[in-house]
Amino acid sequence: xxxxxxxxxxxxxxxxxxxxxxxxxxxxxxxxxxxxxxxxxxxxxxxxxxxxxxxxxxxxxxxxxxxxxxxxxxxxxxxxxxxxxxxxxxxxxxxxxxxxxxxxxxxxxxxxxxxxxxxxxxxxxxxxxxxxxxxxxxxxxxxxxxxxxxxxxxxxxxxxxxxxxxxxxxxxxxxxxxxxxxxxxxxxxxxxxxxxxxxxxxxxxxxxxxxxxxxxxxxxxxxxxxxxxxxxxxxxxxxxxxxxxxxxxxxxxxxxxxxxxxxxxxxxxxxxxxxxxxxxxxxxxxxxxxxxxxxxxxxxxxxxxxxxxxxxxxxxxxxxxxxxxxxxxxxxxxxxxxxxxxxxxxxxxxxxxxxxxxxxxxxxxxxxxx
Amino acid sequence: xxxxxxxxxxxxxxxxxxxxxxxxxxxxxxxxxxxxxxxxxxxxxxxxxxxxxxxxxxxxxxxxxxxxxxxxxxxxxxxxxxxxxxxxxxxxxxxxxxxxxxxxxxxxxxxxxxxxxxxxxxxxxxxxxxxxxxxxxxxxxxxxxxxxxxxxxxxxxxxxxxxxxxxxxxxxxxxxxxxxxxxxxxxxxxxxxxxxxxxxxxxxxxxxxxxxxxxxxxxxxxxxxxxxxxxxxxxxxxxxxxxxxxxxxxxxxxxxxxxxxxxxxxxxxxxxxxxxxxxxxxxxxxxxxxxxxxxxxxxxxxxxxxxxxxxxxxxxxxxxxxxxxxxxxxxxxxxxxxxxxxxxxxxxxxxxxxxxxxxxx
Numbered sequence: 001x002x003x004x005x006x007x008x009x010x011x012x013x014x015x016x017x018x019x020x021x022x023x024x025x026x027x028x029x030x031x032x033x034x035x036x037x038x039x040x041x042x043x044x045x046x047x048x049x050x051x052x053x054x055x056x057x058x059x060x061x062x063x064x065x066x067x068x069x070x071x072x073x074x075x076x077x078x079x080x081x082x083x084x085x086x087x088x089x090x091x092x093x094x095x096x097x098x099x100x101x102x103x104x105x106x107x108x109x110x111x112x113x114x115x116x117x118x119x120x121x122x123x124x125x126x127x128x129x130x131x132x133x134x135x136x137x138x139x140x141x142x143x144x145x146x147x148x149x150x151x152x153x154x155x156x157x158x159x160x161x162x163x164x165x166x167x168x169x170x171x172x173x174x175x176x177x178x179x180x181x182x183x184x185x186x187x188x189x190x191x192x193x194x195x196x197x198x199x200x201x202x203x204x205x206x207x208x209x210x211x212x213x214x215x216x217x218x219x220x221x222x223x224x225x226x227x228x229x230x231x232x233x234x235x236x237x238x239x240x241x242x243x244x245x246x247x248x249x250x251x252x253x254x255x256x257x258x259x260x261x262x263x264x265x266x267x268x269x270x271x272x273x274x275x276x277x278x279x280x281x282x283x284x285x286x287x288x289x290x291x292x293x294x295x296x297x298x299x300x301x302x303x304x305x306x307x308x309x310x311x312x313x314x315x316x317x318x319x320x321x322x323x324x325x326x327x328x329x330x331x332x333x334x335x336x337x338x339x340x341x342x343x344x345x346x347x348x349x350x351x352x353x354x355x356x357x358x359x360x361x362x363x364x365x366x367x368x369x370x
Numbered sequence: 371x372x373x374x375x376x377x378x379x380x381x382x383x384x385x386x387x388x389x390x391x392x393x394x395x396x397x398x399x400x401x402x403x404x405x406x407x408x409x410x411x412x413x414x415x416x417x418x419x420x421x422x423x424x425x426x427x428x429x430x431x432x433x434x435x436x437x438x439x440x441x442x443x444x445x446x447x448x449x450x451x452x453x454x455x456x457x458x459x460x461x462x463x464x465x466x467x468x469x470x471x472x473x474x475x476x477x478x479x480x481x482x483x484x485x486x487x488x489x490x491x492x493x494x495x496x497x498x499x500x501x502x503x504x505x506x507x508x509x510x511x512x513x514x515x516x517x518x519x520x521x522x523x524x525x526x527x528x529x530x531x532x533x534x535x536x537x538x539x540x541x542x543x544x545x546x547x548x549x550x551x552x553x554x555x556x557x558x559x560x561x562x563x564x565x566x567x568x569x570x571x572x573x574x575x576x577x578x579x580x581x582x583x584x585x586x587x588x589x590x591x592x593x594x595x596x597x598x599x600x601x602x603x604x605x606x607x608x609x610x611x612x613x614x615x616x617x618x619x620x621x622x623x624x625x626x627x628x629x630x631x632x633x634x635x636x637x638x639x640x641x642x643x644x645x646x647x648x649x650x651x652x653x654x655x656x657x658x659x660x661x662x663x664x665x666x667x668x669x670x671x672x673x674x675x676x677x678x679x680x681x682x683x684x685x686x687x688x689x690x691x692x693x694x695x696x697x698x699x700x701x702x703x704x705x706x707x708x709x710x711x712x713x714x715x716x717x718x719x720x721x722x723x724x725x726x727x728x729x730x731x
Contacts, residue, residue, distance in 0.1 A: 004653070010640070013713035043658075045715010091656070116580060222713045348656070359706070359718020 007221030008044070016226040017049035020233060027053035028236050029185045030229060031178070031321045033171060034192030035062030035349030036220050042358040044222040046229075054233065057185065057321030058354075060174050061192050063139040064091050064347035066274040066319070067167045069307040072097035075136050075165050078300055079105045079112050085128060087121045088136040089143075090114040095346045098307045118150035118164075125154070125162040134296045137164040142194045144168055144285060145259035148266035151287065151294050163296035166286055169272050171195050172203055173283035179211050183322045188232040190218040190225070193247035198263075200255025204243045212241045219247040266291055273306075276315035276343035313342030318351055325355040332356060399496040404526025413524060417498060421505040422488075422512075422519045434520035436485050442547050446481035448472055449540040457500060457534055459578050461570075461589030464535055465504035467665055469511035469519075470592050471616065472541040477596035478612040478668055480551045480603060481543030483515060488539050489523040493532035504535060515594035517541070549603070555610035556631035560699040561677035563670045565598060565684055566591070566692040568620050569648040572662035577651055588647045593666030598689045602670060605683035610671040614664065618722055621660040623669055624697075624707045625721045635707040637697030637719070660709075661722050671699060 006012075032038060038058045041047050047056050060066055076097050079086035086102070093102040093112065106112035111131075115121060118135045125133040137147040147164065154162040171192060178186055191204060196217045208215045214235035218228030228246040235241060245251055263285070272284030287295050297304075309315075312330055317323040325331050325344065335341040337353050344350040348357060402409040414430075452468040462470075469486065476483045488508065492501070512519060519539075570591040577588055599612060615623040620642070628635045644659045652659045666689065672680050677695060684690035707719040 004649075008712040010713050043717060044711040044713050045717055046713070048715040049713065222711075226713075357720055359708070359720060 004221055007219075007223045009223065012223055013049060013226055016223065016230055020054065020226070020230050021051045023230070023233055023237055024051055024054055025237060027055070028187055028233060029055045029057060029321070030188045030190060030232050031057045031059045031186040032190040032218070032225070032228075033059040033061040033175070034190075034195070034220075035065065035347065035351075035354075036194070037061075037190060037192065037218065037225060038351055038354050039349050040220055040222060040225055042354045042360065046222050046225050049226070050229065054229070056229075057324070058318070058351035059178070059189075059321060060274065060277060060319040061140065061171065061195075062344070062347050062349040062351075063143070063169065064095055065315075065343040065350040066169060066276060067092070067095065067138050068273045068275045069098050069309060070273070070305050071165060071167045072101075073099075073305075073307060074297060074302045075134075076100050076102060076105055077302065078134050078165065078296055079110045080108070081110075081300075083131050085111045085113060085124055085131050085133045086136070087113050087115045087118075087124065087133060089116075089138070091347050091349075092136055092138060096340060118147050119153065122150060122153055122157070122159055122162060125159050129161060132161045132163060132299070135162070135164045136167070138167040140168075140192070140195050141170055141199045141263070142192075142197070144263045144267065145198060145256070148262045151266050151291050152262065154294060155291060160293075163294050163299050164287070165296045166267075167272075168267065168285035169274060169283055170269075170285070172207055173280050174274070174277070175207060176211075177277065177280050177283075178320045179213065181320050181322070183317070184320070186213075186321050188214040188236050189216070190228045190232060191215050191243075193217060193219040193224070193251060196245075196247065196251045196255065198256050198259050200253050200260075201243050201245060201251065202253060202255075208241050208243050214241050215243045217243065217245045217247050217251050219250065274319075275309065276313075276319045278316070309343075310341045315342035315344040315352070318344050325352040326360060328352070396498055398498060399492045399494055399501070399526055401494050401526050401528065403492065404524065410524065413501075414522075417501050418505050418522065418524075421502075421509040422522070434485065434487075436520060436542070438484055438544060440544060443544040444547055446476055446479050446543045446545050447540070448475040448479075449538065450475060451536065451538040453533060453536050454575065455533060456575075456578060457504070459590055460574050460587045462592040462665070463504060463507050464537055465506075465508035466511045466592050467590075468537040468539045469508050469515065469517070470594050470665060472539040473515045473517060473594045473596055474614045474666075474668070476541050476543035477594070477599040478551075478614050479543075479545060480549040480599065480612070481545035482596055482600065483517040483541050483543040485518055485520040486512070486539050486541045487521045487523075488519050488537060490525070491532055491536040491538075492524060492526045493534050494526055494529040496534045501535070504537075511594065515596055517596075549607070551609060551611045553611050553613065553627055553630040556627055556633050556635075556671045556699045557610070557673075558633055558699055558701040559674050560610060560671050561674045561695055562624075562635065562637065562697040562699065563672065563677065563681060563684065564620070564643065564694055564696045565595070565668045565670070565690045566666075567643045567645045567648065568615070568664055568667060569644055569652065569659035569662035571665040572619070572657075573648045573651045573659075575663075576655065576657075580655070586647060588645065588651065591664055591666035593689050595666065595668055595689060598684065598687045599668070601683055601687050602680060606672055606676045606680040608673055608676055609680070610673070612668050612670045614668045616665060617663050619659070619661040619663060620669065621658070621707065621719045622722060624719065627669075627671065627699075628707050629705050631699065632704045634700040634703040634705070635697060636700050636710070637707065638710045639712050640710075641694055642696050643692045643694050660719060674698075
């Protein structure tokens, strides 16, 4: 069995890091958009191989983190019902709403189940015709095709005891929001490889041209990230902008057209509220009219509401790359993965949780005092 | 639930019969099997004793008497409860786990196990054939480890109030009086060794539970380590401590070591043995193999000058073939575990917060 070793090779990593050091003539700030990339950077110490004037800031690409409080609260309310089997991806269960989380609902007797695919929910629905199976359809464009497929199949197979809480967000509007922010420091982006696997990168080209910003579609292994950073810095140093594809072993310019068609069939673009960032226009999906019968919020008559986030949390600034987790006075003190105050501490792929888990809360000098 | 009602009717009828109730009469555990009456006796006689027919347990006294000569030895005791779903998995089952888990807790303390107890909590409706398989497997595991189950107990809970079978085993063992293995003993400069690939058990269970398949099946590593520890202690009596990194995996064990010994621990990702299948499964599920459970591996801390000799001896043992030196105990960052990554970066390996949950994408 051949594995990912060539993307974790220390000599190749060192060569790329040296090339980056030789290339850069001034400070640059690059944002990796995806939480999975943030995770790799901290897990492997990719940032420690970079020259000090190349700064990585961590983007909003953690779907669990940016799922708004009101939808978590609504899900918790639905999951507590005796006539509901509530299904979710695993890492959503621990995310606190304004008072509770889904793990607690499960402990208190709610039927809350972890699934790996929303299609599993259809099977559960068929096996439990007297209960409604509700799936928490969160995520970026990456999970949208599978979630769309579940709704589409439920409609075709007339599985009426199935519904979804839709919390789908999309990457490009968030990039625009970040670039538009008065405090923006981001000069180049590493786009999320898996999002682009589905969507391709055509839609990034006008963004790169309009904002004169380099965007490199980047994978998730340490060498992917180093190469993505290198290619982004090449464009920055040369004063170029545009979209390049580092993750060409997976990503095509047009993406996965069948998956995109399926998304388009089931979902339409809508304004979305992001935890930590607030409302971003046209930044996500909602079910199209002909699939509204699968909307769990409508089925259980849960009204749209807005829940205020804790005011002492700076996750909005962290998600935009304006501040780092260690800049927050609550980090690692009042705010920990067990008791998160905000978006970026809630999932292991959130920047604050990743900093906490990989020990960046401590003075890194202590770590390197050798 | 017609079957259970039928079962109870059968039991009443059978109370008037003379012959022992044939085992085939009951395919599933009934509440009556926990009554302390005839059905309980049948369960013990027909299901457990045929497999555990050695030593004091067959005498069915309220306590077992264990002949031992504790001169120059200390008595060591440990207990552990086992709950696992599914009960049977590639490489083992709950019975093997229950024997090995307790044997290994004794073994890593430097003790050779003398005797085990086994207490079963059975859920009404559990197939009797499963119990027989588990009992047979416990016997095989005992034989492998050279230990006997000398006393036991069974209780039955209502259907829905348990998860088929829970087993608690308690073990006692003898440890040479001079031996003082302790997790507090690690000193800066010591070498840390692992006895083989990490994460196999956790991934075997998880792949089965989640229906993930690989080119090869990942098997649980469940195994009795008392033979390996005996060899290790003979070659290197100065071993500071040994631990079996079960729940919480290597990361939790090393954090406990760093905290208890007030020393730092540095490990090197490139030297930590992890099977490709296990790495792939962990990547897929968003888990870190450092936090995944093992049931047949141990971590040892030894003075650096003994490390190569110890490693050699471990590798010559069938259960230590893939042993490796994985890190050092250091003066810096006391109480903290750090790892040098494959590409040369460094990170802190923290204690696990809650359970590892599979991630979204």
